Amino acid sequence: MTGGATDTVARPLLELTGITKRYGDLLANDDVSLRVAPGEVVAMLGENGAGKSTLMKVVYGLVRPDAGTVAVDGRPLDISSPKDAMAAGIGMVTQEFSLVETMTVTDNVALSGTGLGRVDRAETRRRVVEAMERVGVSLDPDRLVGSLSIGERQRVEIVKALFHDCRVVILDEPTAVLTPQDVRALFETVRRLRTAGLGILVVSHKLREVAEISDRVVVLRRGRLVGDRVTATVRDEELAALMMGGSTDEVAAATATPAAEPSELEAAVGMEVPTDQPAASATTTAASPTPGTTTGTTTGTTGEPVLRLTGLTVSRGGRDLLSGIDLAVRAGEIVGLAGVSGNGQTELVEVLSGTLPVTSGTLEVDGQDVTSADVGRRLAAGLGRLTEDRRGSVVPQMSVEQNLVLEDLPAYTRRGLLDRKAVRAHAEAMIERFDIRARPADAVATLSGGNMQKVLLARALARRPRVLVVAQPTRGLDIGAYRYVHQQLDELRTEGAGVLLVSEDLDELRALSDRVVVLFRGEVVGEMPVAEASPDRLGVLMAGGGSS
Numbered sequence: 395m396t397g398g399a400t401d402t403v404a405r406p407l408l409e410l411t412g413i414t415k416r417y418g419d420l421l422a423n424d425d426v427s428l429r430v431a432p433g434e435v436v437a438m439l440g441e442n443g444a445g446k447s448t449l450m451k452v453v454y455g456l457v458r459p460d461a462g463t464v465a466v467d468g469r470p471l472d473i474s475s476p477k478d479a480m481a482a483g484i485g486m487v488t489q490e491f492s493l494v495e496t497m498t499v500t501d502n503v504a505l506s507g508t509g510l511g512r513v514d515r516a517e518t519r520r521r522v523v524e525a526m527e528r529v530g531v532s533l534d535p536d537r538l539v540g541s542l543s544i545g546e547r548q549r550v551e552i553v554k555a556l557f558h559d560c561r562v563v564i565l566d567e568p569t570a571v572l573t574p575q576d577v578r579a580l581f582e583t584v585r586r587l588r589t590a591g592l593g594i595l596v597v598s599h600k601l602r603e604v605a606e607i608s609d610r611v612v613v614l615r616r617g618r619l620v621g622d623r624v625t626a627t628v629r630d631e632e633l634a635a636l637m638m639g640g641s642t643d644e645v646a647a648a649t650a651t652p653a654a655e656p657s658e659l660e661a662a663v664g665m666e667v668p669t670d671q672p673a674a675s676a677t678t679t680a681a682s683p684t685p686g687t688t689t690g691t692t693t694g695t696t697g698e699p700v701l702r703l704t705g706l707t708v709s710r711g712g713r714d715l716l717s718g719i720d721l722a723v724r725a726g727e728i729v730g731l732a733g734v735s736g737n738g739q740t741e742l743v744e745v746l747s748g749t750l751p752v753t754s755g756t757l758e759v760d761g762q763d764v765t766s767a768d769v770g771r772r773l774a775a776g777l778g779r780l781t782e783d784r785r786g787s788v789v790p791q792m793s794v795e796q797n798l799v800l801e802d803l804p805a806y807t808r809r810g811l812l813d814r815k816a817v818r819a820h821a822e823a824m825i826e827r828f829d830i831r832a833r834p835a836d837a838v839a840t841l842s843g844g845n846m847q848k849v850l851l852a853r854a855l856a857r858r859p860r861v862l863v864v865a866q867p868t869r870g871l872d873i874g875a876y877r878y879v880h881q882q883l884d885e886l887r888t889e890g891a892g893v894l895l896v897s898e899d900l901d902e903l904r905a906l907s908d909r910v911v912v913l914f915r916g917e918v919v920g921e922m923p924v925a926e927a928s929p930d931r932l933g934v935l936m937a938g939g940g941s942s
């Protein structure tokens with residue numbers, strides 16, 4: 395590792411001093427000071443709601459701090475928009491890309507600057523190619539962004555930052571939406587940025603990635619910067635103690651595991667399952683595939699199908715998005731759905747949720763045909779769901795407590811009126827159980843990404859559905875929440891519900907599922923017990939190697 399220890403010597407490229415941001419009586423950032431040196435990668439860790447995004451938004455001009463300064467190269471800046479940040483040499487890549495799908499890579503990069511009208515296209519194209527070469531990104535500059543994968547789109551965003559000569563690049567949970575291959579490519583790019591002398595600030599929840607990519611780690615807790623360590627020498631337990639509060643000993647005891655994993659803590663909290671771990675077996679009764687996780691408790695005696703798709707086809711514009719899907723999820727089992735993003739998973743979840751109509755085929759929940767049923771009837775039949783579109787699944791201006799009961803209003807209504815006491819009591823219970831960092835009356839729009847996700851999970855799980863369809867349930871969650879969600883899914887299975895788990899995280903799929911089904915170009919191309927679902931085998935199928 396380079397850079398970290400020299401930070402105090404090298405002149406900082408980026409320097410934050412005393413950044414404070416209040417939302418009402420909540421201190422999202424509390425007097426945060428932080429430096430990033432040239433050629434240094436600084437990772438930022440913190441629980442959901444710790445204030446990471448707020449701090450990044452301050453640096454990128456999306457949020458005005460109440461106090462504090464941002465300086466680049468020793469020059470204090472007055473940043474009030476992303477344009478100001480870019481002009482000062484700061485670029486940010488978030489999970490929500492700001493790209494125009496119908497335009498080429500080159501035009502997207504150009505558009506982010508001075509606007510298309512005034513630029514020389516040939517010159518722009520040449521500079522885009524040059525920026526890509528600098529960081530080892532190979533993309534056809536003339537390709538339409540709409541045809542690019544998620545990982546490729548992220549690369550376009552990075553190229554955008556380089557195109558504008560940014561010297562500081564902020565990456566906000568950059569690996570959350572990437573395949574393992576794309577993660578490797580991203581890390582290679584980050585290394586090249588570092589070699590080129592850029593300063594990189596990366597927000598992450600994944601200790602393994604932090605260890606691999608960063609020189610220094612800083613930890614935010616409840617708005618305050620509580621730790622600043624050299625990555626090469628810090629122990630995971632210490633980072634966890636900083637994140638969660640409490641002493642290293644307490645955290646170590648709380649997360650104790652007998653196994654000496656590459657990262658004991660990650661294993662203990664069920665955060666990362668090394669890919670060479672044996673996968674859960676559909677028939678195991680005790681041995682958990684990952685020390686400390688709750689997986690592997692299935693009894694192997696699964697029941698009747700609680701979800702059955704027969705010949706399910708969805709066509710749009712003459713093209714099949716889903717084609718002849720036959721799939722059953724039985725009571726007491728978790729079926730993992732693997733696939734590279736864009737192969738029909740999102741559509742399948744939308745169809746099940748009732749937001750995308752079926753072209754042909756049938757769909758049954760717990761024996762009831764719900765093929766053309768509306769969302770309410772599906773919920774009544776016992777379906778629970780969590781789609782990828784978190785923001786679209788809440789009513790942002792409504793409170794946490796209202797959102798929590800939104801799908802179960804009759805249970806909270808007395809004589810035509812909402813039973814406010816019961817709603818509040820339910821919210822308090824869910825906030826406690828899911829460790830949601832918010833108050834019952836807070837508008838959901840003000841929650842951090844991870845906390846919003848927890849609200850949705852709490853809502854779906856509280857109804858104890860017969861079958862739960864979940865997409866990317868732990869994306870963006872901190873390590874404690876990751877573990878809790880896995881426990882909850884496992885508990886549902888033990889209670890006899892079925893779960894369809896859609897996840898791009900193969901470790902998660904293999905740790906939780908009894909069976910894995912692979913989707914490629916809208917078709918099921920493979921199905922196997924999890925014991926046979928090695929990453930290699932899944933990888934081949936996901937890439938289309940199993941389709942005829």
Ligand SMILES: Nc1ncnc2c1ncn2[C@@H]1O[C@H](COP(=O)(O)OP(=O)(O)OP(=O)(O)O)[C@@H](O)[C@H]1O
Nearest residue numbers: 417422442443444445446447448840841842843844
């Ligand atoms: N616009 C807002 N209005 C009120 N409160 C807000 C607003 N934005 C953020 N907050 C609050 O500030 C705190 C920090 O949120 P932030 O999004 O920075 O957390 P985070 O560390 O990025 O979390 P996550 O890991 O879940 O993304 C949270 O308690 C959040 O509810």
